[in-house]
Amino acid sequence: MRILLGxxxxxxxxxxxxxxxxxxxxxxxxxxxxxxxxxxTERSVEEIESAVTETLEENGxxxxxxxxxxxxxxxxxxxxxxxxxxRIVLGGGTTSPMGKIxxxxxxxxxxxxxHVSVTLVR
Amino acid sequence: MSRNRRYPDExxxxxxxxxxxxxxRDGREIDIRAHDGSDEEYEALASMYDAFDxxxxxxxxxxxxxxxxxxxxDNILCAECLNVVAWDGQTAAGHATLVPDGxxxxxxxxxxxxxxxxxxxxxxxxxxxxxxxxxxxxKVWLTVERWNKAAVGLYKKxxxxxxxxxxxxxxxxxxxxxxxxEGG
Numbered sequence: 001m002r003i004l005l006g007x008x009x010x011x012x013x014x015x016x017x018x019x020x021x022x023x024x025x026x027x028x029x030x031x032x033x034x035x036x037x038x039x040x041t042e043r044s045v046e047e048i049e050s051a052v053t054e055t056l057e058e059n060g061x062x063x064x065x066x067x068x069x070x071x072x073x074x075x076x077x078x079x080x081x082x083x084x085x086x087r088i089v090l091g092g093g094t095t096s097p098m099g100k101i102x103x104x105x106x107x108x109x110x111x112x113x114x115h116v117s118v119t120l121v122r
Numbered sequence: 123m124s125r126n127r128r129y130p131d132e133x134x135x136x137x138x139x140x141x142x143x144x145x146x147r148d149g150r151e152i153d154i155r156a157h158d159g160s161d162e163e164y165e166a167l168a169s170m171y172d173a174f175d176x177x178x179x180x181x182x183x184x185x186x187x188x189x190x191x192x193x194x195x196d197n198i199l200c201a202e203c204l205n206v207v208a209w210d211g212q213t214a215a216g217h218a219t220l221v222p223d224g225x226x227x228x229x230x231x232x233x234x235x236x237x238x239x240x241x242x243x244x245x246x247x248x249x250x251x252x253x254x255x256x257x258x259x260x261k262v263w264l265t266v267e268r269w270n271k272a273a274v275g276l277y278k279k280x281x282x283x284x285x286x287x288x289x290x291x292x293x294x295x296x297x298x299x300x301x302x303x304e305g306g
Binding site for chain 2 (some may be wrong): 037095096097098099100101102105108
């Protein structure tokens with residue numbers, strides 16, 4: 001499958017990265033990683049990028065890395081639909097102090113608008 | 123995720139603090155008390171959540187499996203957390219909690235299915251907010267699924283106002299003090 005993984009700076013994105021790369025090794029997925037600059041998250045774009053390259057190298061996966069600026073949700077959907085991806089993968093949300101799952105605005109937009117299947121990693 | 127949340131300017135309440143005893147609409151005598159930190163109460167809460175109908179879960183809580191329930195309870199029964207329980211004798215019928223989040227607290231409330239629609243939620247909410255005000259809590263927020271009209275109605279009746287309605291779930295806030303009085 002051709003997978004478009006969108007990741008930002010929150011913990012759920014790093015979990016999605018690890019699991020998606022593992023699955024790419026098992027299933028032979030063709031992976032593109034889109035780094036989203038959301039601003040105001042725990043990690044900078046540079047930190048996300050180094051986590052991505054490290055995970056890819058550890059698992060021996062070759063993936064294209066892209067950068068998504070502007071409105072990340074609509075950009076991800078546009079890229080996935082116009083370039084023939086089979087699936088968009090995103091982090092499954094952060095948790096509140098109470099433990100409630102909270103979806104970010106990017107995931108909400110993608111879920112409601114994408115005509116390509118979407119996976120949220122939990 | 124830390125962000126600026128909005129709260130009403132006006133102070134809500136006052137709310138009576140626990141212990142509170144009342145007869146519910148089904149004639150059961152219900153006691154609302156602050157959680158005493160004992161193992162017995164912990165186990166009663168674990169049993170309540172074990173019996174909880176998954177259809178009433180909200181944003182993934184309460185979790186549905188015993189190990190996860192206990193992990194979650196350990197988190198929300200933390201030393202700085204404020205918890206009140208509605209008791210029908212030895213049975214935990216409902217539970218409401220305030221978990222610290224920066225300078226505010228996040229609230230959640232759960233009533234066991236057999237005890238719903240008997241007025242317990244309202245008393246439990248008021249008891250928790252009374253306990254919070256007494257403990258110096260200034261601001262409280264919560265999220266609720268927008269389709270959950272019963273819950274939204276209860277929160278509004280008590281004084282919560284909608285602070286963010288742009289996400290899947292709606293955020294509401296209430297102010298218990300203006301911060302000039304540190305409380306008890």
